[in-house]
Amino acid sequence: MSSAAPVDRRPVLLIAIGAMLAAALGMALGSGFRLATRLREDIAAVQAASALQAYPDELVREVSGLRERLEVRAYTGRALTTLRDSTRAFSDRLQALAAIDHDPATLAPVRRRWHVYRETLAPVLAFHGEPYVDSDTAATRLSSDGHRLYANLERARLLALANTHRFGGELAAVTQGLQSSASTAAARLRLLLLAGVLAALVLAAIAAWLLLSRARHERAAQEARERTRDILRTVREGFFLLDAEHRIGSVWSDALTRMFGREDFAGLGFRELLAGLVPAPTIATALKYVDLLWGDRANENLMKTINPLSQVEARSVDPQSHEPRYLQFDFHRVTGLHGVKYVLCSVVDVTSNVALARELQESQNGANAQLDMLIGMTRTDPLQLASFLDTADAGLQLVNAILKEPARSDAEFRRKLGGLMRELHTLKGEASALELGGVAERLHALESRVSGCESRATLTGDDFLPIVAKLDELVAYLRGIREIAARLELTGDPAPASPGDSIAPILQAAAARLAAEHRKALRIECAGFDAIPPAFAKALKDCLVQLVRNAAVHGIEDPELRRTRSKSDVGLVSARFARTPDGYELTVEDDGAGIAPDTVKAAAVRSGLITEAEAAAMDTRAAIALIFRAGFSTMSDVSLGAGRGVGMDVVARTIRALGGRIGVATAPGKYTRFRIHLPPGGAAATAVA
Amino acid sequence: MLHERELKVFVEGTTNFFEVAAQQPASIGSPYLVEEPLALHEYSGLIEVTGKREGVVCFTAPKTMLAVLLMKMHETDFGHETMRDLVGEVANTISGNARRDFGNDFRISPPRVLFGETPPIEPRPGARTFVIPIHWRSHSAKLVVALG
Numbered sequence: 001m002s003s004a005a006p007v008d009r010r011p012v013l014l015i016a017i018g019a020m021l022a023a024a025l026g027m028a029l030g031s032g033f034r035l036a037t038r039l040r041e042d043i044a045a046v047q048a049a050s051a052l053q054a055y056p057d058e059l060v061r062e063v064s065g066l067r068e069r070l071e072v073r074a075y076t077g078r079a080l081t082t083l084r085d086s087t088r089a090f091s092d093r094l095q096a097l098a099a100i101d102h103d104p105a106t107l108a109p110v111r112r113r114w115h116v117y118r119e120t121l122a123p124v125l126a127f128h129g130e131p132y133v134d135s136d137t138a139a140t141r142l143s144s145d146g147h148r149l150y151a152n153l154e155r156a157r158l159l160a161l162a163n164t165h166r167f168g169g170e171l172a173a174v175t176q177g178l179q180s181s182a183s184t185a186a187a188r189l190r191l192l193l194l195a196g197v198l199a200a201l202v203l204a205a206i207a208a209w210l211l212l213s214r215a216r217h218e219r220a221a222q223e224a225r226e227r228t229r230d231i232l233r234t235v236r237e238g239f240f241l242l243d244a245e246h247r248i249g250s251v252w253s254d255a256l257t258r259m260f261g262r263e264d265f266a267g268l269g270f271r272e273l274l275a276g277l278v279p280a281p282t283i284a285t286a287l288k289y290v291d292l293l294w295g296d297r298a299n300e301n302l303m304k305t306i307n308p309l310s311q312v313e314a315r316s317v318d319p320q321s322h323e324p325r326y327l328q329f330d331f332h333r334v335t336g337l338h339g340v341k342y343v344l345c346s347v348v349d350v351t352s353n354v355a356l357a358r359e360l361q362e363s364q365n366g367a368n369a370q371l372d373m374l375i376g377m378t379r380t381d382p383l384q385l386a387s388f389l390d391t392a393d394a395g396l397q398l399v400n401a402i403l404k405e406p407a408r409s410d411a412e413f414r415r416k417l418g419g420l421m422r423e424l425h426t427l428k429g430e431a432s433a434l435e436l437g438g439v440a441e442r443l444h445a446l447e448s449r450v451s452g453c454e455s456r457a458t459l460t461g462d463d464f465l466p467i468v469a470k471l472d473e474l475v476a477y478l479r480g481i482r483e484i485a486a487r488l489e490l491t492g493d494p495a496p497a498s499p500g501d502s503i504a505p506i507l508q509a510a511a512a513r514l515a516a517e518h519r520k521a522l523r524i525e526c527a528g529f530d531a532i533p534p535a536f537a538k539a540l541k542d543c544l545v546q547l548v549r550n551a552a553v554h555g556i557e558d559p560e561l562r563r564t565r566s567k568s569d570v571g572l573v574s575a576r577f578a579r580t581p582d583g584y585e586l587t588v589e590d591d592g593a594g595i596a597p598d599t600v601k602a603a604a605v606r607s608g609l610i611t612e613a614e615a616a617a618m619d620t621r622a623a624i625a626l627i628f629r630a631g632f633s634t635m636s637d638v639s640l641g642a643g644r645g646v647g648m649d650v651v652a653r654t655i656r657a658l659g660g661r662i663g664v665a666t667a668p669g670k671y672t673r674f675r676i677h678l679p680p681g682g683a684a685a686t687a688v689a
Numbered sequence: 690m691l692h693e694r695e696l697k698v699f700v701e702g703t704t705n706f707f708e709v710a711a712q713q714p715a716s717i718g719s720p721y722l723v724e725e726p727l728a729l730h731e732y733s734g735l736i737e738v739t740g741k742r743e744g745v746v747c748f749t750a751p752k753t754m755l756a757v758l759l760m761k762m763h764e765t766d767f768g769h770e771t772m773r774d775l776v777g778e779v780a781n782t783i784s785g786n787a788r789r790d791f792g793n794d795f796r797i798s799p800p801r802v803l804f805g806e807t808p809p810i811e812p813r814p815g816a817r818t819f820v821i822p823i824h825w826r827s828h829s830a831k832l833v834v835a836l837g
Contacts, residue, residue: 400721407719461719475817479815
């Protein structure tokens with residue numbers, strides 16, 4: 001998901017304007033504070049100046065009053081004190097006004113005039129004592145100091161009278177100047193207040209717009225989060241981010257819970273996520289792969305080709321289910337300014353795709369197999385083919401009968417395996433001998449399913465579901481062969497004139513196929529098969545196929561080895577059937593490597609048939625007899641030819657069922673000879689066949 | 690030809706029912722093939738399948754087994770209708786499992802209940818019927834898968 005929206009610069013611009021307005025508002029408030037302070041000082045100064053304005057008249061009154069008191073010889077002490085107080089008060093107020101007044105030029109004439117006043121009044125104010133000659137109360141006279149005081153008062157009165165008007169005017173001018181200054185300050189303050197209110201309103205508008213804008217963005221972000229959540233909840237793929245330490249981020253799609261059966265993904269390691277679901281070596285490779293993605297030079301497209309998790313089989317999260325599932329992991333690098341930020345991992349459950357691909361492959365294989373089968377059928381003798389189809393039908397019915405036997409316990413289920421293995425192995429040998437590759441492969445697959453059960457700790461009916469499904473597939477396949485054969489008129493009367501006659505070609509075909517498969521050269525010589533009684537024919541055919549297979553796979557050496565042993569490049573397997581005085585004898589001999597007792601013992605120990613101690617105590621005869629034990633095989637790999645340890649035990653069992661016996665003679669490096677003695681009758685053989 | 694996976698889905702549907710309803714899991718016996726018409730037990734729950742496969746899947750059980758199953762489910766009514774309902778429920782569970790796992794590949798009919806003398810289950814033309822014994826306690830029933 002991605003989106004490309006233009007960057008909205010309006011909020012930044014508005015914040016810048018808001019900051020400037022706030023600064024302007026601050027400055028306005030500061031200026032307002034200063035103006036208010038000045039206004040307060042101006043008002044105080046106006047008050048002071050107003051108080052001083054009345055003083056020139058007051059001074060005239062007080063000086064005149066003191067002069068009149070001297071003329072009538074009245075007490076002057078109180079009037080003189082009042083004059084002193086008034087003069088001091090004027091001086092103090094004037095000084096205070098000088099300190100407040102912001103226009104010294106206006107106040108200067110007042111101060112000069114007052115200086116003259118004060119100089120004139122100084123002798124008056126300096127007078128102390130009585131101005132009268134203290135004689136009697138009736139005829140009091142001025143003393144000499146009194147006369148001087150009177151003269152000084154007269155001078156002061158004349159000065160005050162002469163200057164009262166001008167002094168008053170100058171003081172009025174000061175008052176007016178102060179009032180004018182206060183008015184100007186008040187006007188400025190009003191303007192500032194108005195500007196402040198406007199700035200505050202604009203700021204409030206910006207704040208409201210920003211809040212609304214933020215709310216709108218939050219709503220949009222919330223909607224985007226909800227949509228993302230909806231996508232993550234709905235999408236069928238599992239998505240998550242991995243950091244450099246292989247830890248899952250805090251966001252993932254719900255499909256992960258279904259795929260991995262857990263919910264604690266936040267911070268979970270990629271290793272822990274995969275642990276138990278895929279093999280440990282795969283996890284280790286996957287972690288190395290993810291590390292490579294963090295490299296700057298990694299080419300993502302090239303990297304895809306080596307993704308170890310591009311389609312990985314994973315264990316089901318349901319502990320009850322043994323059904324494998326397939327997960328497809330895809331990795332994408334999420335880059336930022338400083339390189340890779342995360343690795344985005346997507347997981348898809350591709351089980352149904354894999355199943356579909358397999359079905360298609362199976363269908364294709366089926367078509368190819370049918371073609372092979374057709375080619376094989378045209379090469380096969382019709383009588384042999386009909387005989388094999390009958391045998392296979394009977395064999396698979398027996399397999400089904402074994403399956404049908406009731407079973408509930410592990411032991412009951414396990415008992416079925418031996419019978420199933422023997423029957424399938426015999427059929428497989430016959431199909432291989434007839435070069436019916438498709439049938440042999442299907443039998444091999446079914447046999448593998450059965451042998452896979454042997455290693456299970458506990459067997460249940462669930463383990464037999466794949467077996468019955470494969471059996472059904474095989475039955476259908478064989479029915480198909482029969483139908484095609486019938487259409488092509490390849491099958492005829494399955495009972496030949498001499499039943500033994502059909503065996504030699506089967507052995508020849510089997511020998512040729514095995515020689516090619518194992519890169520060996522061998523020829524087979526058959527003799528006396530026309531004397532095989534019909535009652536023995538099927539059973540002996542099965543035994544001969546197995547014996548020839550053993551000779552070709554285990555006995556005959558490859559040409560190089562034979563040359564070193566001074567033998568012909570082409571190995572010889574001879575099979576001779578003959579009447580004897582006490583019944584019949586079948587001899588199968590090869591000029592191969594013989595049977596090495598130590599090899600047989602080692603294989604038996606490896607297969608768990610005997611212990612090492614038992615092997616050590618075993619003589620040569622007993623060791624060679626081990627090849628007739630069920631489960632014995634010297635082959636480490638299982639192939640269509642041999643390796644399951646089902647073969648010679650089947651031969652021995654069949655011969656015993658016919659009432660006969662089997663013996664083996666061998667010389668290491670020279671030959672192996674199986675000699676089978678059969679009774680003259682055919683009653684037992686009928687039961688087996 | 691049926692795949693193992695398809696068989697497993699039907700089997701799990703059946704065994705799940707026992708596990709959930711009776712709190713006691715059922716196990717399966719050895720499965721096998723039948724080419725002849727297959728007779729059923731007294732009570733059977735059956736679903737018909739069309740689409741990728743065609744045929745029927747049927748759970749069939751004897752009355753004694755159903756009676757014990759009902760007891761285990763704390764039912765007090767062991768009447769005919771209750772037993773019919775029970776096999777119908779098993780078939781329903783099988784059907785649900787199949788719908789879940791096969792999606793649109795299979796079209797599955799609503800379950801049908803059969804009782805008493807019913808015609809045997811015929812194999813589909815050219816195909817075989819799978820019989821999977823279902824063991825529960827000492828009793829046995831059958832899961833019959835006849836799809837072609």
